Structures are given as structure tokens and as C-alpha cells.
Amino acid sequence: MGHTFLDRYYRGTSLIHHLDPRLKLLATLAFILVASSTPPRAWPAFGLLAVLVLAAILASHIPPVEVLKRSLITLPFAGMIALSLPFTQGGQSVWTWRPFGWELTVTGEGLLLCGAVLAKAWLSVLAAALLLASTSLFDLLQAMRALHVPAVLISTMSFMYRYLFVLGEEAGRLQTARAARSAGPGGGLAWRTRVLGGMIGSLFIRSYERSERIYAAMLSRGFAGEIHSLARLAWQRRDSWAGLAWTTALLAIVLLAQFRRWV
């Protein structure tokens, strides 16, 4: 995975790109909160949430297919949980299957819940994918800092992002070196596992040594236990307007979802 994949769209010029990262982070969290608290039968609310996130994607000028692709990466995780629901929920049976003496019953309630869980997960991931594609990770970390996420977590993420690519290149070199010394598919599974183990070990040791050099570099420039950085977020009027519009839309959807429940 190269940086071209991760960092491809964050430097756009659309309204979404120019919004304050604090607003974008909060708006995404609010969206996920609303999506996950919408009751299973409130399909119109899910539809409106989809319209809302699609509108945001279109406004960002990032190709929607790209955001969709990114959102699919996490779907298997939600899918695994959702797939078990039709079989485990009590309720009216719609279909029964008896393989080898077991009895698997699919219930209507289970199917409904499965669909709702998938919809919630996917909508949430779409919003998160848009946030990540349209914001540089660095801005996101600044936003988290402003929202009082602990400094240790932020530095950890910052270092992880900085050295992800360095580590990736190192791993790539190890892989090339291995490939250069082994013709064909190589030995059996045991042999390949051993080689892989060696590679992971040597990557770990290299990273450990690098961390000591980085720490020395930080000390050399006055580091004394706490990382400072220049504050550079500036809240603009358009951030207030965008925040207001987003909140209104989400509130309307919440009301609709709750109203649907009463009927």
C-alpha cells in the first residue's frame, strides 16, 4: 500500500476540503451516532442518511466510486456479525434448513435486524471514508488535539502515520532480497513460514533501532517529554453555516426515525 492510495484526495479545493477539520470530525461522529441509533424499521430515515452522505461526497468532488471502494474495506467485519443475526434472533420463522440433523431457522426479525445492522455499518463507514479522504491525517490529529484527545494517543498516531511508509519500504526491500535468493515458489509451507518469521523479526529489530535514533534526534532538538506543535486551525463563518446545516439535517432525520417508531 503506497501513500498514493492514502493521500490521493486530501488536497482538493472543494467546500468539504476547506471546512475546519474539527467540524468535519464532529459532523462525522454525529452522523455515525444518528445512524447507529436509528431503529431497525425506520427505513426512510436510513434513506435520508444515505442521501445526506451522498450529497457530502458529491460536494467534495472526490469520485464517489473511490469513496465506495474505500468503504467496502471494512464491510467484511460488519458483515460477519450481521450474517449471524438472521439465525440467532427469535421470531417468526420464514425458512428452515436441516443439514445433518441441525436445525437452522431464519426469522423475519433476524433478517430485518441484519439489514439494519448492515445499513448502519455501511453508512457510518461511508461518512468515515469521506472524512479520511478529504482531510489530511495531520489536520485530523490537530482536530483531535483541539477536542482533548490525550496527547500520547495523538503522538502515537502521528508517528505511526509518518513511519508506516518507511516501514513499508523496508519490508518491500526484505521481500525483494528474499525473492532474489529463492527461485520459483520456494519450499514448503514450513519453510515459508520460517522465512516470514525471520523477516518480521528483523523488521522489528530495525524498527526498534530506528526508534532509538528518532528519540536521539528528538532530544537533540530540545524534546523534554512533551510534544508541542504550532496551532493553526481557524474557524471560519462557513464552518458555522455548514455545521448548522448538518445539525439541522441530522435532527430532522432523528425526529423522523422516532416518529416512525410511534406508528
Place this chain on the structure above:
Amino acid sequence: MTQPIICVEHLTFSYPDSRRALTDVNLAVHAGEKVAIVGPNGAGKSTLFLHLNGILSGQGRVEIAGLAPVDKALRTVRAKVGLVFQDPDDQLFSPTVLDDVAFGPLHLGCPPSEVRDRVARALAAVGMTGCEALMPHHMSLGERKRIAIATVLAMNSEVLVLDEPSAGLDPRARRNLLGLLKTLPQTMLVASHDMRLVWDLCPRTVILDGGRLVADGPTAELLRDAALMEQHGLESP
């Protein structure tokens, strides 16, 4: 004669695994001098550098402009000595160029407006104006080396200590870097295997081998002494 800006006397250091890295090293460098430190791998060049700003401390005396890098003076000494590591990926640990160049001045306690000022001046000095928002992993090795130098220029360091500045650079990037180093007025200590760089940049050379300082003199003289160079695993340019 004025007081030397770098003063190392009888410095001996062993790593915790009892590997002896430096033995009785003596070195005095005056303000404005450009001194090359040459020697085979493992001679102790990097270890010596880490003593200059108090990251390591051995037996003997180390003073920078009359200050020992301990206790209260540590911060001042670290501001005076700008250490540029060999691998810019070790030196540049922040997500953007701005943060990396600002790191030194911020941690030395400069107010934000002055930090921005220093960042702009340091980037201009290395010919990288306007690169504040770039991320290190999007830049070439030559560019990252320049930014690494900017990170210490922003600290207004009086002494620049460079570990293998030309390693891994292609000829053009190497030439550009050499041109940059020549224009910088700071006192410089340069560890290098690049004898042509040593020849072009540093009028004075010291040879370190096996943790001992074995020669100290004019570059032209030392580098022409083929027997001496051979003996310490080096070669004349």
C-alpha cells in the same frame, strides 16, 4: 587565541555492553572552522557526535562555548549544537515539513510568531521555501536532507554537526548539497566517507580509528598521505 567553541578533552566512553567506543579523544574546534571527521565504519564518529549535545556522556570533558552539556545548560547546548543525523527519516519524525522545522524552536521555548519566522528563514536558507505543507514521505532523499538541515538551522545553532551528509545522494543532489553547505557560515563538524566532499568543504580533517583520534591536520596534507590513509582504511580522493 580565543576559546574554542567545541572543546573535547580526554573523552572516553564505553557502551553499556562494555564495548569501548571512544578512548582519550581530544579535539578543539574554533568558531567558523569546518572540520571533517573521517575513519572506517565503527570508528566512533557517531558516538563522538552524540557526546557534543549530551545525549551520551562519558568520562572526560566536553564543552560547547564554555558550557558542559549537563543539567541546566543542557537545553542551551542542544540549541547551540545542531545534530543532523545520517538518515533523514530519523531526523524528520513529524507529519509535515512545517512541524519538523518548527520542532526545535518550539521545544526551545520560542513564541509561535518567532517560530514561524525562523521556519521561513531556515527553509529559505536551504532553498526549500514554500514546502511547509509537504509530507516527508512525498519528498526525494535530497529534499529530505535539505529539510533535515533546515530543522537545525531553525534552532539558530552555532555548530552544525553532520553525519554522512552526502550518503545515498545522486551526483546532482550531492553537488547541490555541497553548494549549500559551503554557503552556511556556521562552525561545522562533518563525518563522511566522501573524500571529495571532505576535500572541497573542510580545510581541516581529523582521523578517528578504533575510538582513538589518530591524526589532526590540514585536509590537503592528510589526504595526500597515501600510507596514512591506507592504514586507517581510507583512500585519497
